[in-house]
Amino acid sequence: xxxxxxxxxxxxxxxxxxxxxxxxxxxxxxxxxxxxxxxxxxxxxxxxxxxxxxxxxxxxxxxxxxxxxxxxxxxxxxxxxxxxxxxxxxxxxxxxxxxxxxxxxxxxxxxxxxxxxxxxxxxxxxxxxxxxxxxxxxxxxxxxxxxxxxxxxxxxxxxxxxxxxxxxxxxxxxxxxxxxxxxxxxxxxxxxxxxxxxxxxxxxxxxxxxxxxxxxxxxxxxxxxxxxxxxxxxxxxxxxxxxxxxxxxxxxxxxxxxxxxxxxxxxxxxxxxxxxxxxxxxxxxxxxxxxxxxxxxxxxxxxxxxxxxxxxxxxxxxxxxxxxxxxxxxxxxxxxxxxxxxxxxxxxxxxxxxxxxxxxxxxxxxxxxxxxxxxxxxxxxxxxxxxxxxxxxxxxxxxxxxxxxxxxxxxxxxxxxxxxxxxxxxxxxxxxxxxxxxxxxxxxxxxxxxxxxxxxxxxxxxxxxxxxxxxxxxxxxxxxxxxxxxxxxxxxxxxxxxxxxxxxxxxxxxxxxxxxxxxxxxxxxxxxxxxxxxxxxxxxxxxxxxxxxxxxxxxxxxxxxxxxxxxxxxxxxxxxxxxxxxxxxxxxxxxxxxxxxxxxxxxxxxxxxxxxx
Amino acid sequence: xxxxxxxxxxxxxxxxxxxxxxxxxxxxxxxxxxxxxxxxxxxxxxxxxxxxxxxxxxxxxxxxxxxxxxxxxxxxxxxxxxxxxxxxxxxxxxxxxxxxxxxxxxxxxxxxxxxxxxxxxxxxxxxxxxxxxxxxxxxxxxxxxxxxxxxxxxxxxxxxxxxxxxxxxxxxxxxxxxxxxxxxxxxxxxxxxxxxxxxxxxxxxxxxxxxxxxxxxxxxxxxxxxxxxxxxxxxxxxxxxxxxxxxxxxxxxxxxxxxxxxxxxxxxxxxxxxxxxxxxxxxxxxxxxxxxxxxxxxxxxxxxxxxxxxxxxxxxxxxxxxxx
Numbered sequence: 001x002x003x004x005x006x007x008x009x010x011x012x013x014x015x016x017x018x019x020x021x022x023x024x025x026x027x028x029x030x031x032x033x034x035x036x037x038x039x040x041x042x043x044x045x046x047x048x049x050x051x052x053x054x055x056x057x058x059x060x061x062x063x064x065x066x067x068x069x070x071x072x073x074x075x076x077x078x079x080x081x082x083x084x085x086x087x088x089x090x091x092x093x094x095x096x097x098x099x100x101x102x103x104x105x106x107x108x109x110x111x112x113x114x115x116x117x118x119x120x121x122x123x124x125x126x127x128x129x130x131x132x133x134x135x136x137x138x139x140x141x142x143x144x145x146x147x148x149x150x151x152x153x154x155x156x157x158x159x160x161x162x163x164x165x166x167x168x169x170x171x172x173x174x175x176x177x178x179x180x181x182x183x184x185x186x187x188x189x190x191x192x193x194x195x196x197x198x199x200x201x202x203x204x205x206x207x208x209x210x211x212x213x214x215x216x217x218x219x220x221x222x223x224x225x226x227x228x229x230x231x232x233x234x235x236x237x238x239x240x241x242x243x244x245x246x247x248x249x250x251x252x253x254x255x256x257x258x259x260x261x262x263x264x265x266x267x268x269x270x271x272x273x274x275x276x277x278x279x280x281x282x283x284x285x286x287x288x289x290x291x292x293x294x295x296x297x298x299x300x301x302x303x304x305x306x307x308x309x310x311x312x313x314x315x316x317x318x319x320x321x322x323x324x325x326x327x328x329x330x331x332x333x334x335x336x337x338x339x340x341x342x343x344x345x346x347x348x349x350x351x352x353x354x355x356x357x358x359x360x361x362x363x364x365x366x367x368x369x370x371x372x373x374x375x376x377x378x379x380x381x382x383x384x385x386x387x388x389x390x391x392x393x394x395x396x397x398x399x400x401x402x403x404x405x406x407x408x409x410x411x412x413x414x415x416x417x418x419x420x421x422x423x424x425x426x427x428x429x430x431x432x433x434x435x436x437x438x439x440x441x442x443x444x445x446x447x448x449x450x451x452x453x454x455x456x457x458x459x460x461x462x463x464x465x466x467x468x469x470x471x472x473x474x475x476x477x478x479x480x481x482x483x484x485x486x487x488x489x490x491x492x493x494x495x496x497x498x499x500x501x502x503x504x505x506x507x508x509x510x511x512x513x514x515x516x517x518x519x520x521x522x523x524x525x526x527x528x529x530x531x532x533x534x535x536x537x538x539x540x541x542x543x544x545x546x547x548x549x550x551x552x553x554x555x556x557x558x559x560x561x562x563x564x565x566x567x568x569x570x571x572x573x574x575x576x577x578x579x580x581x582x583x584x585x586x587x588x589x590x591x592x593x594x595x596x597x598x599x600x601x602x603x604x605x606x607x608x609x610x611x612x613x
Numbered sequence: 614x615x616x617x618x619x620x621x622x623x624x625x626x627x628x629x630x631x632x633x634x635x636x637x638x639x640x641x642x643x644x645x646x647x648x649x650x651x652x653x654x655x656x657x658x659x660x661x662x663x664x665x666x667x668x669x670x671x672x673x674x675x676x677x678x679x680x681x682x683x684x685x686x687x688x689x690x691x692x693x694x695x696x697x698x699x700x701x702x703x704x705x706x707x708x709x710x711x712x713x714x715x716x717x718x719x720x721x722x723x724x725x726x727x728x729x730x731x732x733x734x735x736x737x738x739x740x741x742x743x744x745x746x747x748x749x750x751x752x753x754x755x756x757x758x759x760x761x762x763x764x765x766x767x768x769x770x771x772x773x774x775x776x777x778x779x780x781x782x783x784x785x786x787x788x789x790x791x792x793x794x795x796x797x798x799x800x801x802x803x804x805x806x807x808x809x810x811x812x813x814x815x816x817x818x819x820x821x822x823x824x825x826x827x828x829x830x831x832x833x834x835x836x837x838x839x840x841x842x843x844x845x846x847x848x849x850x851x852x853x854x855x856x857x858x859x860x861x862x863x864x865x866x867x868x869x870x871x872x873x874x875x876x877x878x879x880x881x882x883x884x885x886x887x888x889x890x891x892x893x894x895x896x897x898x899x900x901x902x903x904x905x906x907x908x909x910x911x912x913x914x915x916x917x918x919x920x921x922x923x924x925x926x927x928x929x930x931x932x933x934x935x936x937x
Contacts, residue, residue, distance in 0.1 A: 118833050139834035145843060166778060221780050222830060313778060318844055322834060365842040368866030386780040387847040389831050 036084055040066055043082035046074075049338040051085040052110035054204070055251075056280070057144075057321060058087040059293060060358045061114070061346075068345050074338075081338035084108070089250075090115030090204055097136065097326075098127045111335045112342065113326055114143065116204040116319045119390045126393050140322025143346055144360035146280040147384050148208040148316045149309035153259075154378070156273050157308045159185040166313035169216035172274065173237055176244035182273070195241070196255035196275035199248040199611040200403055206248070208317045209276035210399055213241050215388050216314035222389035226398045238406040244273075245408045247524045247567055247591075249612040252277045253291050254592040260290040261587060262559070263303040270559050271590055274310070278319055282309045283359035283377045292359075308378040315386035321360070404450060410613030411454040411523040413478065414442065414489075415511045416496065417531040418459045421576065423498035426599035434532055434574050434599050435498050441603040442493045442530075448610045449481045454523070457492055460507035462500040462537060471503040471537065472510050478518065503537035504578065505546040508585060509553065512566055516557060519564040524613050526567045526591070530606075531582065532574040547581065554588035567591035569609050574599055656701035656894060659687055661793050663855060664704050664884065670906040677701075677897065684709050684793030685931075691725055692716030698725050702888040702897075706793045707731075710887035711924035729885040730898045734912040736882045737856035738794075738801050740874040741838060741863070743846035747872035749774035750851065758876035759784075759802035762851055763821060766828035770850070783830055785837035785852035789934050792836075794882060796931055798853030800922050801880045803930060810878035810919045814929035823937040842868045855882055857911040881918030 039062055046069075053061050065083040068074050074081040086107050088096070093113055096102075101109045115121070118140050125135035150172070152162070159182070160167050175181065175193035182190035198206030215221060217237035218228045228234060249255075255275045262271040284292040285307050288300030323346070325331075325339045345351060352362035361369050361381075369381045391399065422435035432440075449455055456478030465473045475492040479485045511527045519525050535543055558565050568589040570582035573596050586593040592612070596605040658677045660668035661684040668679035682690075684705055690696060691713045703710055707729065714724040740757065742750060747757070753774035754761035762784050765772075770779035786802075787795030799822075804810045806821055830849070833840075838854040842862050856875060863871040884907060888894040897903055908914070922930070 141834060142843065315780065315847075320833075320843075361843075362867075363843055365839070365862055365865040365867035382845070384845070384847045385778050387830070387844060390833075 036062070036086060040069065040082075040084065043084065044080075046080035046082035047076060047334055047338050048082045048084050048108075049111045049335050049342065050108040051083055051112040051114065051339075051342070052088045052093050053085055053114040054090045054093070054116040054321075055087045056116065056278070056292065057114070057358070057360075058085060060355065060360075061085045064346055064351055064354065065342070067351075068342055071345070073341055073345055076334050076337045076341070079334070081341060083338075083342050086110075089202070090117065090120045091202060094120050094124045094127070097124055097328075098131070109328075109330050111326060111331050111339045113137065113324045114140075114321060115324075116321060117208075117317075117390075118142065118320050118322045119207075119396075120204075121322060121324050122390075123393060123396075134327075136326045136328045137324040138327060140324040141343060141347075142320040142322050142363045143343075144321045144352070144355040144363050145318045146278045146321075146360050147311065147318050148205060148212065148276060149279050149282060149311055149379070150274050151277050151282045151285070151307040151378075152274045152310055153269055153305045154308050155305065156182070156187075156190065156269065157310060159187055162308060162310065167310045168313035169213045169237075169241065170314070172213075172244070173240045175273070177240040190269050190273070193244050193273045194246050194271070195244040196246050196252070196259075196272040197242075197248060198252055198255075198276070199250060200400060202250040202608070202611050203252065204319055205252050205277055207396075208319070210403055211391060211396075212312060212314065212316055212388055213238060214399060216312065219314075221315050221386060224389070224391040224395050226395055229395070229398050229402055235402070235406065238402070242403075242407050243522070245524070246272055246565070247526065247612045248407070249592065250608050252281055254612075256281060256285055256290040258587070258590045258592075259307075260285065260303060262590070263305055264301075265559075266304060267559050268303065268305045279309050279361075279373070279379050280359035282307050282379055283372050286377045287372065306378050309380065309383075311380065311383035311385065313386070315388040316384045317388050317390065320363075407450075409450065409452045409454070409523045411478065411515070411518065411520045411525050412449070412613060413456045413458065413511050413515055413527045415507060415527055415529045416442065416457070416459050416493075417502060417504070417507075417533070417573070418461045418464075418496050418498055419502040419533055419536070420461075420498050420500055421502070421533050421574075424574075426574075433498070435496060437599050437602050438530060438573065439493055439496055441606045443490050444603055445606040445610055446481075446486055446489055446493075448607060449613070451481050453481050453613065454478050454520070455481055455485070455489065457489055458507075458511065459496060460503055461498075462503055464499065471506050501536040501538060502531065502533040504531055504533070504535040504581070505543070505550050506537060508568065509546070509550050512550075512554060512557070512568060512589075515566040516564055519566065521564075524567070525565065526569060526613065528569050528571070528606075528609055529582075529585070530571045530573055532577050534576075534578040534581070547584075551584055551588045554585065558588065558590045565590065567612070569594065569612060571596055571602075571605060571609060573597075573602060656892075656897065657699075658886075659698075659700045659703040659705070661687070661703075661705035661709065663706060663794055663882070664910075666910045667903075667906040667912075668704060670909065671902060674902055674906075676900065676902045683791040685789065685791040685796065688712050688716070689790075694720045694722035696725070698889045700889065701892045702726075702886055702894045704884070704886050706797065707883040707885045708921065708924040708927065709793055710885065712928055715924050715928065724890060726887040727890050727892065729887040730894060732884045732886065732898060732903070732907065733914045734884045734904075734907040735916055735918070736858075736912060737875050737916070737918065738798055738880050738882060739854055739856040739859040740851050740876050741841065741854055741859045742849075742851035742872055742874075743841075744870050744872050746770075746775065746779070746846055746850050747874070756877065757874045758805045759798075759853070760805040760808070763802055763806055763825045765850075766825050775850075779846075779850075782828065782850045783848070784825060784828055785830070785841060785849035786854075787836050788832055789931050794853075794855050796927055797880060797882050797921070799934060800927055800930055801853065801876070801878065804878050804880070804922070805876065810880070810922075812922060812926065814926050817930055817933045819933050819937065822933055826934060826937045838862055842871070857913065861911060878919040880921055881916060883921075884912060 121137035124137050181192035200206040200210040217234040262268045288302040323343045349366050352364040352367040355362050373381045423433050426434045426437050457476040458474045460472045569591045571594045572579045572582045583593045594605050596602045658679050660681045665681045671677045672679045710726045750757045765782045766784045771777040786798040789796035789799045837852040841849045841852050859873045862868040
């Protein structure tokens with residue numbers, strides 16, 4: 001993905017927010033239609049203090065807000081205070097606060113901003129300063145901490161010498177590049193070493209992992225420089241680590257959920273050998289709650305094979321979850337005062353105990369780091385032993401630019417539904433249609449691929465093709481993203497028009513089969529499937545059989561050491577898309593579903609999908 | 614526990630203080646040389662961040678209105694010729710009022726403060742480390758002090774009695790341009806390195822200072838002491854802090870594995886109340902309320918340490934640090 005500057009970095013993070021429940025960073029509630037008013041009630045005449053928090057802690061802060069709002073402490077000058085949290089990824093928050101917060105689209109502007117890491121505050125203030133504006137974040141107050149770790153299925157960690165031997169990025173590099181994979185450790189049945197790592201343009205974990213592996217390559221723990229990053233051995237180190245990546249993406253939840261599903265099938269060792277996540281996620285996973293959120297009726301069910309947290313011997317970074325009370329023109333003195341009361345409230349020992357319950361390390365030293373941050377949950381409260389310094393912003397920008405060149409390339413087939421329903425209005429007006437918006441988004445998304453990515457385009461409907469008898473038509477064969485190839489794709493996409501039915505299963509099956517046939521072991525192989533309706537190929541009688549066969553094919557292809565994994569990333573587009581089936585398709589291929597039920601979000605959703613590559 | 618909350622809340626207090634100050638500024642035509650005009654008969658006090666909890670108590674008890682900000686920032690704000698105090702006095706650490714007035718007098722301005730009124734309250738300056746790092750320092754150093762820590766700074770722990778997995782020796786102290794404690798700790802470090810508690814400005818070893826500062830991890834929000842206890846032994850090898858803060862943190866659940874040293878020279882951070890010129894705050898010093906608030910916050914009475922370097926030397930040290 002081309003992300004030449006930090007500006008694009010946060011722009012892409014913004015794009016991630018369109019995904020249901022997958023808002024960048026590393027967790028968060030599953031998407032549903034529940035509003036914060038449903039959870040917290042009506043603020044009435046109280047002074048409302050809006051709080052924007054990164055998704056992995058929205059449940060915790062909603063819980064704390066509920067308690068605070070009902071307490072005597074929630075009062076400023078005789079007026080009650082109502083804390084109203086909303087989930088917003090760290091990158092998205094930074095972008096909106098820099099470029100202008102559209103309250104109609106993004107909800108109310110925050111008084112308190114709590115990204116996953118203090119680094120985001122520095123980035124925000126630097127960008128505002130560069131724009132000639134005053135900084136608004138300043139120094140935040142850390143509220144809870146969790147270190148970045150490398151989560152590994154316990155048997156694999158043991159094979160590497162855990163818990164006695166220190167393990168780090170150098171070991172990962174060896175595993176990724178030796179050509180032997182797990183056979184080098186006496187386990188050929190585990191196949192190649194597979195690494196799960198999120199896209200650093202979206203995810204705080206991904207960014208922290210990128211920083212950590214760069215430090216590891218330089219044998220430094222501080223003072224990383226742009227000159228360091230240009231060293232050939234550092235470049236080789238990065239390229240080597242990236243070569244083991246399964247796919248990227250905007251949230252670690254994709255990895256954890258896929259790993260958990262594989263575990264429930266008794267096959268967790270085949271999906272990923274290691275995933276860069278926050279320590280809190282290891283705790284959640286081992287408690288049987290891989291996404292950190294328990295839906296009503298859901299009971300935690302511990303995995304068959306637990307994860308253990310590896311604290312890289314070269315060092316790691318903390319996510320410190322600061323509270324920034326914004327010094328912004330939209331924040332009144334009373335709101336700031338109310339925000340301060342809530343900031344004080346969350347630091348109280350009783351509330352820091354709740355922080356601990358959620359798997360984070362309390363910022364208040366009066367609260368001991370205890371259960372669930374324990375060895376029983378695969379983590380070590382005495383770690384990390386070595387901390388890494390967050391690089392200066394120019395170095396971070398260079399890191400991200402270089403990551404675009406060093407990340408694993410992708411081979412992607414874009415498969416677009418052009419059925420008649422795509423001609424329906426996207427909103428209340430006759431135009432634009434759903435297809436109009438999809439065309440615009442797909443054209444924009446082409447710019448997100450790197451030159452060495454291989455991308456093809458096909459469409460599906462019924463009675464199409466030269467003879468009017470086909471269900472799938474290749475418009476542009478897969479090819480490297482040269483200038484000419486991009487132009488061909490752009491032209492082909494721009495010329496799409498809606499017609500006839502939705503042979504969803506046939507199209508998916510064919511796209512998958514063709515992707516397997518063209519499989520490139522050096523690339524992330526994937527199908528991006530955009531569909532707005534249920535399967536409709538004119539013959540309902542074989543629908544179940546078709547779907548079963550498709551899911552069986554996808555599942556078989558995604559498991560086992562001989563697999564040539566092709567991930568199918570469906571986009572559920574519009575209100576009438578077959579969300580459940582698309583979810584099954586995503587899960588069967590160990591990918592993730594992206595939800596664009598509101599067509600207006602398709603541009604951002606497509607960008608988030610492409611964050612996987 | 615009270616002190617712990619004070620340490621934890623220090624950053625919050627500053628934010629609050631800025632808010633309060635903005636209110637004060639907003640309601641003031643400006644230009645008053647002294648006399649902040651507190652509510653009714655109450656004086657308005659500037660408070661150094663280290664004394665935030667004391668000042669909060671004074672305000673809550675109706676003794677004074679308070680404005681809390683880091684001592685270094687107060688020095689910068691007031692140390693110019695045309696600055697106004699906009700308060701009745703400054704409750705801070707010795708000799709920060711003199712820093713302000715020496716800067717002003719150097720710039721041919723007039724002194725802003727009357728003679729500082731001493732209190733009997735102070736705190737030692739501590740060096741705090743987790744027990745394993747402390748044991749390594751004890752094994753490596755003839756005496757655990759800033760001279761030894763500073764010489765080891767930036768070098769592998771493995772060369773100084775520690776384990777290779779600990780990485781390099783990372784000292785910590787708060788930024789001397791904002792934190793009064795940070796500047797006093799730096800003075801203690803330089804004095805230890807020079808072997809001379811009464812060192813002069815020209816004695817400052819800028820190269821040693823630069824090496825020491827290079828080994829300090831990048832400062833972010835919060836004090837070094839708080840970061841040490843929050844992030845654990847990987848954050849710092851050892852940090853300089855007020856002894857009363859160190860003792861309070863060591864008394865918490867996360868701080869029970871901390872070791873506290875009181876290194877030589879035994880400088881103490883002494884609380885002073887500097888009245889604005891022409892303002893009489895004698896009653897406040899004599900008032901039991903101030904003593905009670907200081908005692909409640911853990912400050913120690915009637916302890917005597919080595920004489921601190923002069924205000925001028927401290928300012929020179931700060932300039933050298935800023936240039937490092």
